[in-house]
Amino acid sequence: MTGTEARNLALAAVAFAVVACLPLAGSAYWLAIGVTIAMYTVLATSWALFSGPTHYISLATAAFFGVGSYTTAIGIEHLPYWTLPPIAGVLGAVLAALVGLATLRLSGVYFVIFTLGLAELVRQVIIWFQNVSGTKGLYVLTSITEAHIFWQLTGLAALVYLVGWAIWRSRLGFALRIIGDDEEVARHSGINTAGAKVLLFMVPGAVAAITGAILAPRYVYIEPATAFTPMLSFQVVIMALLGGTSRLWGPLVGVIPFTFLWEAISASFPNQTTLLLGICFLLIVYLLPKGFVGLLQAARKRVETREAWA
């Protein structure tokens, strides 16, 4: 570990400690915003870990998230709560591996469609199961508070950053950067490209499922339509792209402004949210193809060239 890395790690630890104090401020409004930001940070950062280097756009977040929510909803009757997020993580990773094995050999377009369909598929399976068993939604009644949820998500965010950092330094991370540049060269250099992609796809799969498991107590009543909403998948993509996927901290820079923007939109135009989400998506892709990270890098380059000339 180099000096700068140690310093960054220390700074990150301090930042997390400060953030973790939010519930102590005693504002229910800010705590709710904090939970939302923590949730999207975890989802968008883990999404970007995979989609950034591979350029595969995954719309499977809702599928993994829903699987996690149902893990808690069903498991809470039989198991202690603390076992449920890890179980959800394993289920999410396994589901991601299966999807990856089935689709990551295909081109990016098939992957997008397949992941979008996945949430719908899992949702239909659960609806069918509920019809057969004659149940509807499930109640998740626990003593878990909003503050507990916030702390769990903050801890999960720290874990996601650590995993992302470890991957970046690993052979897998190096392999992924090569794959992102030129898959043909990657294969001819000896990289098992399909294996690397499947392995990496398991990260957002596990993380989104754990997030769903952590948040289930917040929603109290879990039903297929809300647990598997495709809107979630799109929001995560938009936030990650808005921030930029070429840096680990990129998605966070997108999540914070977008959360506030979204609060405003849902409050002022509650019936047009889907339309406005689509417009946001188009604007970001056209105006900021590399996100805020790309904007910053371009600005820094301009300053550097100016300094070089001065």
Added chain:
Amino acid sequence: MTVADPVLSLRGATRRFGGLVAVRDFDFDVGEHEVLGLIGPNGSGKSTTLNLISGALKPTSGSIMLRGRTISGLPAQEIARRGIARTFQLVRLLPSLNVLQNVMAGAVFGHRRRWGHEAEAQAMRMLEKVGLARRAHAPVGELTYIDTKRVELARTLAGEPKVLLLDEWLAGLNPTELEEGISLIRALRDEGRTIILVEHVMDAIRSLCDRCVVMSSGAKIAEGSTDEVLSDREVIRAYLGDDDA
């Protein structure tokens, strides 16, 4: 003609693209420490042959063996790990990585795998070998054409492959660069490397290749020592067209 104890052998290797047979029933062997020239007019199937060997394409029929073990049908990454490395006719570098990292790709994932400082040191040695050590930290976008070719060559060397496939590595160089390029490949040859050289530059073929295999329209039309092959009437006809021969 067969070679005793060949490193690489093709037997009946065939590749079709729809109705077109790009490589037809191709047999040849490459011996240890041999530089084999694979020559022929444009479109005769040379690159396709290299693609079959490296696993970029699968043969429609026939087999390819590395030290007697079949490699045809294996994925490209497995063939690379077993010791076959290649350059591409159109240079392919990794644009978001710098020169050293481009070469490390071969050192980390190739036939002989290294990691960390060891991989970096190996990549640096390869850059010294191709004469590019001083540009190690440059972005690849800033390189001249011959330097991009040097990076690609260093990347293939970095994994210590058993067989090197060079697809028109000298093409497009100006006369000074060509001289440097030829002496670079001669240095590899003097190290005792096993190389298949696809090339059009006659001077290079004469001075570098022990033996040549000549292709025309996907089939082998001649094979033998370089001098012998280059004076063969059929070879001259294939190159110059029927009218001139």
